[in-house]
Amino acid sequence: MGAGRPPTMRDVAEHAGVSISTVSRVVNAEKYVDAATRERVEASVAALGFLRNESARTLRPGQRTATIALVVEDLTNPFSAELAHGVEEVAAAAGYVVLLLSTGRDALGDRDEVREKEIVGELLSRRVDGVLMIPGADDASGRYAALAERAPVVFVDRLPRGVKGDVVLLDNVGGSRRLTRRLLERGHRRIAYVGGDRGSGTGSKRYSGFRAALKAAGVPEHRELLHFAQHSSDEARLATQDLLALADPPTAIFCDNNRMTVGALLAVHRARADVVVAGFDTVELAEVLVDRVALVTYDPVDVGRQAAGLLLERLDGVDVAPRRITVPVELAEFGDRQQVHR
Template sequence: MGQGRPPTMRDVAEHAGVSISTVSRVVNAEKYVDPVTRATVEASVAALGFLRNESARTLRPGQRTATIALVVEDLTNPFSAELAHGVEIVAAASGYVVLLLSTGRDALGDRDQVREKEIVGELLRRRVDGVLMVPGDDDAEGRYAALAERAPIVFVDRLPKGVRGDVVLLDNAGGSRRLTQLLLDRGHRRIAYVGGDRGSGTGAKRYSGFRAALRAAGVREERDLLRFNQHSSEEARTATQDLLALPEPPTAVFCDNNRMTVGALLAVHRARADVVIGGFDAVELAEVLVDRVALATYDPVDVGRQAARLLVERMGGSEAPPRRTTVPVVLAEFGD
């Protein structure tokens, strides 16, 4: 079996010392296979890591599915919808259909690892021509590496630890630093931070940019103003309410994604507090807000387009070294 090539029925047949037709009957759970032979074939399937290609059952040899998979974490997040739109623009022009899948979140609000494992398993069985993945932070179980052995893959928003591959990133650290500097330039010194997992790739970079701006300005980071591990707008709203109730509340709140920004805006608006919100990611209808908000924004559609272009090149046979594309972030201010 060639290095990097997924095992075939022929490989299983040679390993088990049986015919390809016998392997086919076993993997398709057909009757009238000798129990000992079935056990031998199943042992070879397990040893080689063979996976039946579901799509291949309906395709002629050499025929492709003209399908690419886009795997995101949260379909309800506007980022995912706009990202998918950008991917579809390029995919349609190149003759591909996009299969959109979501890992979702578990009961604790974290990325649903069980669902992601199911998705990766299904993609391994089906002959998609390529995969676009908004991944987790590492590849501890080798899921992404397994995908990469069977189809070209491009990562979006982060590159998992321990994985080499094409990736389209946002300028997370730089954008956060510039946004925090904007708040500092407006005279704010008690700046709170409301965010998700500061240990994640994206969260860590945005938090590092926030801290770097404070250090450069000689402003001490106040531990009582930090609120991490918020997973929804509602949790962010509650965290911001808590900050506003402090004896010395913040005059500005940095939010590390659009869900945090929406929650913080709700809390500030309901409390009628004189607090500026600084948020990473675009927020719909920000220009009509009466509360003051500054945003570090980018074009998710362009992120999707760039990632899809890289994938199309890989599916076309490109063997260039792994490429890293960074999408710029711009600042915008809204409200009074």
């Protein structure tokens, strides 16, 4: 079997010492294969990592399905919906149908690794022309690399460690640094941080920008003001309640994604606290809030358009080194001040 290509039925047949037709009968669960032979073929299938291409059986060589897959983490997140809108807009214009899939979260609120593995397995076995994916932080299991060997893949929001590929990113470090610097310019010195996974590519970069702004201003971090590993708006709300209950509470709270911002806003609003909430990502109806809120904003629809554009170029045969697009961000302030954009 050649390096870098997926195993075929011929490879399995050679490994198991049987004919290709026997392998075909085993993988298609047909009759007339004795138990010992079936077991040997199944062992070879597992050893080589062979996956049956479901749709390839009905397609002529070189024929496409005109289908691309978009894999997100949370379908309820407005970012995912707007991203999908941008992807579909570009894909439809080029004659492609978009298959939308979600990894979701497990019982602990973490990214559902089991579900993601199942999705990647399905994408490997069911022929799609290309994949757009918001991945995890790394590729320890090699599943993203395996997927990229089967079809063009463009990653969105983060590039998993250990994988080379096209990626569309946000200016996470720069946006967080600018927003934190704005809070410092407003006179805030006790700035709390409410975030999700500090170890993820996105989370680590946003925290890095936050820390860089504090360091540049000579303002120390306060451990009691740092809350990580929040997985939902409700958890962020509870973390914010704890912050507001401190003897010396923060005067501003930086939230590293829109779910965190919504939870913090709820807690601050219910406590009638004089605290500015600052967050990364747009929050719906932010302009009608009476509480003070500052946001790092960008256009998720445009992120989807750019990612889909990269994928379609690959499908059209563009063969260049992996490309990286960084989407610029803006600052916006709402609440008891006039809205300001920079």
